[in-house]
Amino acid sequence: MCLTVRVVYELPLRQTQGLMRSIAALMGVEITVPDFSTLSRRSKGLALPPVRRRTACWRPVHLVVDSTGLKVFGEGEWLENKHKIKVKRKRWRKLHLGLDLVSGEIVCSDLTTDDVGDPIALSDLLGQIDGPVGKFIADGAYDGAATRDLLTTRLGEIVEVIIPPPKTAVASSQSALNPTVRDRHIAKIETKGGRMAWQKSTGYNQRSRVKTQMGRWKTVIGPKLKARNLDNQKTEAKIGVRVLNRMTELGHPEFSRVA
Structure with a gap:
């Protein structure tokens, strides 16, 4: 508390x-x-109860993931402010969040060092979800064979994966006979009016909601971490997730039939 x-x-x-x-x-x-x-x-290493989903666990999660940087308060900032010494490199941590589009809850999170890529952190995020996933949305940083193989192994073949291919992407050699999800996205972008039309038709534009959640984090929780070491910072991030979920729950309308 x-x-x-x-x-x-x-x-x-x-x-x-x-x-x-x-x-x-x-x-x-x-x-x-x-x-x-x-x-x-x-x-340091405080064990918190798992995040409790407000909606039924059997309902598939529509998961959208993204990451943002959080500043680490350290001696570099103190030296820069007091002695006007230019710090060569500021320290950051990467906050990875997974948002359920249906409920608006943060269902998975992780805090890593700034050199950990988004696809590498994805494995730990998926391990925190205790129910089925019906849709997965992420930006182009998650594009790649490693991410696709991980999603297939963890979530199965039926999950709808929406990851935009890069502008220079080309279809695979087997796209004519056995197209992958990525091949179908490339073909749809080329034949259905470009990327903006593809985003609207696939629902990729809903990814903006996780960006909004990042903005809420930096407004309510703050853009920097107060703890000094990584273990304490992880605990601070987990508490921040619980705080935002609690605020979301308090502001969520409840409907009941009166007649």
Whole structure:
């Protein structure tokens, strides 16, 4: 709970400690609030309950995945601000998110170093989904044989995969007899009015919703990570996912029949 309050209000650990102790004192509750060093130590590798889907687990997920960069606060920024030293390279982490288009929930997430490619992180994302996937949407960074083989192995042959081929893509040698999904996308782009028409007909333009979720993250949670090491940063990212899902659930309308 203390770490969740810290993420929501973007507080340092010392301020989180003081806030929680003040709340306990105002409520008259005799409870020991962990100090800042204990919060930092216990957040490393903290095991959180799995993300609970609001909708039925048997309903196929319409999964759209993407990644964005989160800044890491470190000594480089302090040196640049205080001593006007130009930092050669800023440090980043990559946040990978998987969004269910039907419910608007984040159903899978991962935080990696900036040198981990999107297709490499996809395996861990798919391992977090406990139900069937009916549709998979991603940008051109996921195009490739490795991604297609992974999706076939994990999700089966019936999943609808929507990944735009690059502009220089050509059909495979067997496209006339046994076309792949990628071959069909290439042919449709060439014969059905170009890429914009293909995006509209396949539903690829719904990928903008995960971009919107990235914007919500950087507005509500923040564009940078406060934790200093990768394990604590992973915990901070997992808590951020739970916070956004909770806010989505609170703002989701509920319908009930009254007559």
